[in-house]
Amino acid sequence: MKLSAKRKIIDKLNFFGFVAPAITLISMFVAIPFIMCIYYSFRKWNGIGKTSTFVGIDNYIRLFTSDTIFKGAFIYSMIYTVFVVLFVNIIALLIALLLESNIKGKGFFRTSFYIPNIISLIIIGFIWKFIFGRVFDSLYDTTQFQIFGWSWIGSPKLSVVATIIVTVWQSIGFYMIIYIAGLQSVPDSIIEAATIEGANSVQKFFKVVLPMIIPSITVCVFYSLSNSLKMFELIFSLTGGGPGTSTTPIALDIYNTAFNNNQFGYGSAKSVVLFLLVAAITIWQVTAFKKKEVEA
Amino acid sequence: MKNKKSSVILFIAALILLIISLSPLIIVIIGSFKSYSEIMTNAVSLPKSLSLINFKNAFKEMNYPRAFLNTLIVTVLGTAGIVIFGSLAGYMLSRTKTRISYILFVFCIIPMMIPFQSFMITLVKISKSLHLINSIWGLSVIYWGLGSPLAIFLYHGFVKGISTELDECAKIDGCTPFKAFTKIIFPLLKPTTATVIVINAMWIWNDFLLPLLMLGSNKSNKTLQLSAYGFMGQYKMQWNNIMAGAILIIIPALIIYLIFQKDIIAGMVDGSVKG
Numbered sequence: 001m002k003l004s005a006k007r008k009i010i011d012k013l014n015f016f017g018f019v020a021p022a023i024t025l026i027s028m029f030v031a032i033p034f035i036m037c038i039y040y041s042f043r044k045w046n047g048i049g050k051t052s053t054f055v056g057i058d059n060y061i062r063l064f065t066s067d068t069i070f071k072g073a074f075i076y077s078m079i080y081t082v083f084v085v086l087f088v089n090i091i092a093l094l095i096a097l098l099l100e101s102n103i104k105g106k107g108f109f110r111t112s113f114y115i116p117n118i119i120s121l122i123i124i125g126f127i128w129k130f131i132f133g134r135v136f137d138s139l140y141d142t143t144q145f146q147i148f149g150w151s152w153i154g155s156p157k158l159s160v161v162a163t164i165i166v167t168v169w170q171s172i173g174f175y176m177i178i179y180i181a182g183l184q185s186v187p188d189s190i191i192e193a194a195t196i197e198g199a200n201s202v203q204k205f206f207k208v209v210l211p212m213i214i215p216s217i218t219v220c221v222f223y224s225l226s227n228s229l230k231m232f233e234l235i236f237s238l239t240g241g242g243p244g245t246s247t248t249p250i251a252l253d254i255y256n257t258a259f260n261n262n263q264f265g266y267g268s269a270k271s272v273v274l275f276l277l278v279a280a281i282t283i284w285q286v287t288a289f290k291k292k293e294v295e296a
Numbered sequence: 297m298k299n300k301k302s303s304v305i306l307f308i309a310a311l312i313l314l315i316i317s318l319s320p321l322i323i324v325i326i327g328s329f330k331s332y333s334e335i336m337t338n339a340v341s342l343p344k345s346l347s348l349i350n351f352k353n354a355f356k357e358m359n360y361p362r363a364f365l366n367t368l369i370v371t372v373l374g375t376a377g378i379v380i381f382g383s384l385a386g387y388m389l390s391r392t393k394t395r396i397s398y399i400l401f402v403f404c405i406i407p408m409m410i411p412f413q414s415f416m417i418t419l420v421k422i423s424k425s426l427h428l429i430n431s432i433w434g435l436s437v438i439y440w441g442l443g444s445p446l447a448i449f450l451y452h453g454f455v456k457g458i459s460t461e462l463d464e465c466a467k468i469d470g471c472t473p474f475k476a477f478t479k480i481i482f483p484l485l486k487p488t489t490a491t492v493i494v495i496n497a498m499w500i501w502n503d504f505l506l507p508l509l510m511l512g513s514n515k516s517n518k519t520l521q522l523s524a525y526g527f528m529g530q531y532k533m534q535w536n537n538i539m540a541g542a543i544l545i546i547i548p549a550l551i552i553y554l555i556f557q558k559d560i561i562a563g564m565v566d567g568s569v570k571g
Contacts, residue, residue: 014473015392019400022385022444028426029419029441030407036418047421095313103307111557112314115321118553118560120502122521123542126528127324130339130535135323138339169317174564181565219569230411233504237525251413258417259509267417275414282409 034275040268047264059269069245070270073253080164080249081228087168088175088224089217095172096179097205110180114173121170125237128166129153156246159239163247166238167231175220182216183209218289225285229278250274321546327539335535350540354527358541362516363523364548366432367501370519374439375496379489381440382447387481389448390455391463401452407445412505420509429510432517438510439500447492450570454488455481487566494556494563501549520545 041059045052063070099109116124132152140148152162186209194208232251235241241248241256248256254274258267327335328350329343354360389401419438420429428434458481466476482489504521511517518526524545528538553560 015388015397017474018384018388018477019397022381022404022448023400025381025437025441026404026407026444028422029438030410030415030445031403033415033418033422034407034410036422037415040418047417095310098306098310098313101303101306103303103310105307109310109314110561111554113317114557114561115318115550115553118498118502118549119546120504120521120524120549122504122525123545126524126538127320127542130327130539131320131323134335134339134535135327138341141338142340169320172317174568177561177565178568181569216569223568226411230413232413236504237528251411254413254417255505264417271414271417274411278411278414279409 037268037271040265041272042269043265045265045268046262047258048262052265055265059266060273062266063269063273069248070250070253072245073248073250076160076247077229077231077249079160080167080231081225083164084167084171084228085221085224087164088171089220091168092172092175092220093179093217096176096183099176100180100183110177113176116170117173119170121233122237124166124170125234128162128238132162153239154243156243159243159247163235163238167228167234170234171224171227175224178220179213179216182213186212214289214293218286218293221289222282222286226278226282229274229281250277324539324542327535328543330536332534332536339535350536351544353537354541354544357531357537358520358523358527358544359515359518360520360523360544363518363520366517367519367521370432370436370439370507371497371500373433373436374443374500375493377436377440378443378447378496379492382444382492383451383482383485383489384477385444386448386451387455387477387485390452391460401448404448405445407442408449412442416505416509423510430512430514430517432511432519435507435510438506439496442506443496443499446495446567450488450492450567451485453570454485458484490559491563491566494560495567498549498560498564 040052042054042056043052044055044059095113099106099113103109119127136148136150136152139145150158153159190208190212191204194204199207230251231249232255235247235249235252239247241252245253250270251274254267254270257263257270323340326341326343327339329346329348330339330350331343331347334341334343385404389397389404423429423434423438426434428437462480462484463473463476466480467473471479502521504525507519507522508525511519511522515523524541527541531537
């Protein structure tokens with residue numbers, strides 16, 4: 001008995017020895033900061049002074065009623081997210097289908113289409129700033145096409161479109177490889193059976209392939225949703241949130257509120273709203289898509 | 297016959313799409329060799345001569361060797377810590393079937409659902425009081441905390457598929473659990489370790505927001521992305537230098553990608569589908 005009691009203690013010590021470092025790190029750098037953020041969202045705090053004062057839900061009331069910048073950021077984030085999710089998934093799936101149709105040089109194409117994804121978002125922002133500016137000016141001079149003459153990052157509406165285009169361009173490779181993996185898991189025998197039954201390629205895609213790759217679609221829509229709702233870096237270097245605040249997403253607004261305006265309590269409230277938004281939308285999406293998987 | 301024809305059409309379609317997709321990068325390469333006045337007259341024509349002067353400027357202004365070394369240290373140290381702490385915890389949480397173990401596992405993976413921007417404000421405050429800011433070593437430690445949840449999740453899932461008999465044999469042979477882990481279990485986790493390395497190294501190498509918040513303005517601490525941002529913001533309209541700078545930043549990642557592309561793509565797919 002004594003021996004087994006000693007054993008139990010040793011087992012426990014071993015358990016905590018393995019687990020403690022990770023638990024400590026996650027607590028220090030994620031859990032505690034996040035809980036503190038919730039705490040400060042109910043307080044007024046300039047981030048510099050040691051003291052903060054309790055203000056109840058004032059921050060949240062202000063955020064939803066009188067903050068036009070946050071409202072703009074919210075609307076922009078929604079528009080940006082909807083279009084990015086839509087275009088990224090459709091185009092990535094089409095390219096994946098194209099590459100999986102047994103064309104020559106499949107590996108080469110896959111490797112090359114993925115390249116924009118390995119470049120940091122900050123650099124991508126600068127590259128496209130150059131393209132929308134100097135390069136389009138030069139193209140307009142030589143071709144006179146109106147599309148190159150537009151002020152892509154200078155006008156409030158077009159700059160929204162510009163941020164969507166660049167995001168889609170940058171991230172397609174990532175979603176493409178997930179769709180390719182999904183398509184490769186569809187057994188050939190099923191497609192052959194459909195061919196024998198006389199299905200044409202459009203029927204084959206919608207009736208046979210699409211239901212089989214719903215797990216991949218779930219994953220890709222999930223990532224494109226949560227990445228779009230959290231987007232910061234690309235917009236930071238491409239438009240800086242402008243002109244004005246027309247391309248300021250929620251994440252950038254949080255950054256500005258806290259680190260440029262020193263309103264840390266108010267910024268914390270915005271952080272909490274961002275968390276709730278991302279959690280609600282992604283949980284809803286995954287449950288909705290999982291239902292489809294079962295049916296298929 | 298018909299099949300052959302349609303496959304040629306599809307090949308051409310793919311090629312056209314690829315050219316469209318990579319044309320921005322071709323424009324960057326062209327731009328990086330031009331002089332300032334050449335870019336201002338026509339940004340898309342081929343450069344008159346292949347001068348490396350823009351690269352020289354960008355290299356010097358970005359303090360490239362120092363920034364490269366800093367980024368390398370943060371990436372290697374950050375990824376190594378995530379692999380070590382993630383595999384230790386993921387393994388033990390997977391093997392221990394108690395209530396507390398399950399609760400701790402849930403605690404470890406919930407952070408995957410929390411956007412970084414939702415706690416960055418207070419993370420800066422905490423890091424300041426722990427004296428982890430303004431230092432690339434401190435930055436690496438913060439990455440351990442941010443990267444561990446996904447690593448624990450992936451290791452936890454993979455360990456389930458490894459027979460517990462191995463652990464028991466090692467125990468009978470007199471191995472301590474730690475020794476059994478390092479000598480027997482960890483080598484078996486290689487596929488997951490590869491995935492964890494790929495995902496975290498790519499993320500840390502290209503990350504911008506966390507270094508921006510943590511490293512401040514001290515020049516000698518800057519990572520590649522930070523010094524690129526500083527350089528490109530400072531020389532706003534000097535597109536020739538900026539494009540050369542962009543290439544200098546892209547090249548290391550591109551070389552690594554082209555060498556390990558199979559592992560990188562496999563790791564990205566594996567990590568995202570399971571995560």
